[in-house]
Amino acid sequence: MLQVEKVTGGYSLSHAVIHQLTFSVTNAEIVGLIGLNGAGKSTTIKHILGLMSPHTGTIKLDGNSLKEDTKSYRSKIAYIPEVPQFYEELTLWEHLELTALAYQIPTETFLSRANDLLELFRMQRAKKWFPNTFSKGMQQKIMILCAFLVEAKYMVIDEPFVGLDPLAIQAILQLLLEMKQKGMGILLSTHILSMAEKYCDRFLILDQGRIKLAGTLQDIQLQLNQPSISLEECFYKVVND
Amino acid sequence: MTTEQLFQKRMKHSWRQAIHILVSISRGSGFPILIGMIVIFFYMGYQQFLTWYPADFPLALMLAIVYAPIITFTNIRTWLQKADLIFLLPLEHRMQSYFKQSLIYTGSVDLIRMLFLFSVAYPVFRLHMGSSLDYLLTLCWMIALQIMNLLLKWNVLRSKQLFTPFQQKLWDLLRVFIIFFALYTFLQHYWSGALISIIIMLVLLFQSQRNASRIYPWEKMIQIESNTRVRFLNWVNWFVDLPFHAERTIYARKWLMWIIQKTERHQDAFLYLYTRSFIRDRDLFPMYLRINFFFACLIIFIPSVFFQFFAIALSMILEAIQLLDIANPNRYPIWISLYPQQNTLQWSRLIRNLLFVQMFFLSFVAYFSNIPLLSICTLLLIGGISIVLYVYLYLPFKFKKANPTLLG
Structure with a gap:
């Protein structure tokens, strides 16, 4: 389980961006992280990935924090960033090879997974190309391919759909469901609320660095005393209050 | 603000930034x-060359070879x-004076560079x-060639015809060759040859002018x-850590990657990444070859054990500074x-291996140009210790200090 316990953090000690966040992501579930721009979603993600250290509070994966067992923590988590971040000097295939090396994926497993993913995202013909010649959507696909190649126990996804074509969006959603069935715990940050409502099991609504509402859609509706409204309407109610 | 003023403003801003970085x-x-070491080394080597210089040395040929590419x-x-594609494109009809300023500026910089180097x-x-007058006449000839070269390049840039990268390279080579021929024939006083080369330049200039488009090649x-800008920032990166990630030019270098793929054992992700960074970077690998080639030539031509030692040491320092870029965490995205x-x-x-290869190669060249074996052994010992200290003590300290989270 990914456990975030009373985490306060930010870019400087004097100015916290997120405040006392407590939530968890268990195996085989998709948790939607929802909030306006600047609500603290990316900061939360950076703390989970270990790119930032919390001022207070703890973050644990299956009982271990990053400091306690760095290798295990890192091997269990895959990440899809909002903005594609790639090595200019590596081709698409080399990105996959590098990821396989970094996560110690056996060669046969790597070849099978990599080829399946390339096929699914229609990237076979581009596998020997350098990413700086790709469109933004294709660059984003590199991030998706590398993350799914790992088949980690947990996945953190930051706005994965920006720039993707409809077929790729369909493929990624399909993969998310498959991985969830295999037991993956997924934290999905997105602004597409209709999609979140359809695919996520639970939600965290973040506003100004604090969790305003959390739980399933029914839980949230109950907390707002509005039993039949959509996630989008719940969200507007929270942020407009 | 007129377009000339805009050019001036941008030029001044860029110079201010460059001066700030250089400071x-x-x-x-x-x-x-x-720089001090290079100047002293060059001065002493040049003095030795002037004393050694034999009467039958093909000086005109050497000068033409050196100055034609310059x-x-x-x-x-x-x-x-x-952003100019959005904001300046509508002003294209008024951009003539902007680009005129650009050509004047470029020509002036080229001229100053040539005056200094000549x-x-x-x-x-x-x-x-010959006399000082001969020197001045040669200088005037070179200035004329340089101006024609600049105009030719500008016309080709605006050409209606599209060039492939290969054709572009051929065209550049042709320009180098014509200028080499023009300079060589002038220095040798083959006036008919010099006249022919200048006529060829003028014809090319005229033709390219006719072929130039009225629409400016903005994207190019x-x-x-x-x-x-990237070249400058990459160069700066050798000396100071830039806090941002400069976009790089990457070459596939398929033949070299083929060799690497055949020889490497895929076990370490980081070595995999760093090897490719070194091979495919626009500057790192060619610079490695250039430094080795240049200093090997120096070692062969300079008949002094002291200078050969000094040349090897200097080459190692230059390469070590350059290779710093591979280890710079700012070069890579967050994945690492x-x-x-x-x-x-x-x-x-990787850095250790590259420096060792360089040290052995240059020592080998030095050995065959008559450095005693004992001196070579001493050189290898001192060089080896310096490489180990640099790679295992200095570099980890430098980068850990710069970014403690990124290194193991």
Whole structure:
């Protein structure tokens, strides 16, 4: 389980961006992280990935924090960033090879997974190309391919759909469901609320660095005393209050 | 604001930034010491060359070989930016004076560079080729060639005809060859040859002028400008850590990658990454070859054990500074800090191996140009210890201090 316990953090000690966040992501579930721009979603993600250290509070994966067992923590988590971040000097295939090396994926497993993913995202013909010649959507696909190649126990996804074509969006959603069935715990940050409502099991609504509402859609509706409204309407109610 | 004023403003801003960066380099990166060493080394080597110089040495040929590429190389500075496609494109009809300023600026910079570099040849020219008047006439000839070269390049840039990268390279080579021929024939006083070469230049100039489009090649010029900026920032990166990630030019280098793929054992992710960074970077690998080639030539031509030793040491320092870029965490995206496999200073293995290869290669060249074996052994011992200290003590300290989270 990914456990975030009373985490306060930010870019400087004097100015916290997120405040006392407590939530968890268990195996085989998709948790939607929802909030306006600047609500603290990316900061939360950076703390989970270990790119930032919390001022207070703890973050644990299956009982271990990053400091306690760095290798295990890192091997269990895959990440899809909002903005594609790639090595200019590596081709698409080399990105996959590098990821396989970094996560110690056996060669046969790597070849099978990599080829399946390339096929699914229609990237076979581009596998020997350098990413700086790709469109933004294709660059984003590199991030998706590398993350799914790992088949980690947990996945953190930051706005994965920006720039993707409809077929790729369909493929990624399909993969998310498959991985969830295999037991993956997924934290999905997105602004597409209709999609979140359809695919996520639970939600965290973040506003100004604090969790305003959390739980399933029914839980949230109950907390707002509005039993039949959509996630989008719940969200507007929270942020407009 | 007129377009001329805009050009002036951009040019001044860019110079202010460059001066600011150069000042910070000179404050604390070993750069002044390095420049001092190069100047002293060059001065002493040049003096030795002047004393050694035999009567039958083909000086005109050597000068033409050295100065033809210098005259040909020109980088048209426009300071255009991507946003200009939106904001300046509608003003295209008023951009003529902007680009005129750009050509005047580029020509002036080229001229200053050539005056400086040709002044180096004055002693050898004066001693072995003719009077000061001959020197001045040659200089005027070179200036004329340089101006024609710049105009030719500008016309080709605006050409209606599209060139493939290969055709572009051929065209550049042709320009180098014509200028080489023009300079060589002038220095040798083959007036008919010099006249023919200048006629060829004028015909090309006329033809390219006719073929030039009225529409400016905005995207091409923006790309050239961006490449210039990246080259400068990459160079700066050798001496100071830039806090941002400069876009790089990457070459596939398929033949070399084929060899690497056949020889490497895929076990370490970071070594995999760093090897490719080194091979495919626009500058790192070619510079490695150039440094080795240049210093090997120096070692062969300079008949002094002391200078050969000094040349090897200097080449190692230059290469070590250059290879710093591989280990610079700012070069890579966040992934390297997210991998479960720790970055146990794998870049140090690559840098160490490259420096050792260079040291052995240059020592080998020195051995065959009559350095005693005992001196070579001493050199290898001192060099080896220096490499180990640099790679295993200095570099980890430097980068850990710069970014403690990124290294293992």
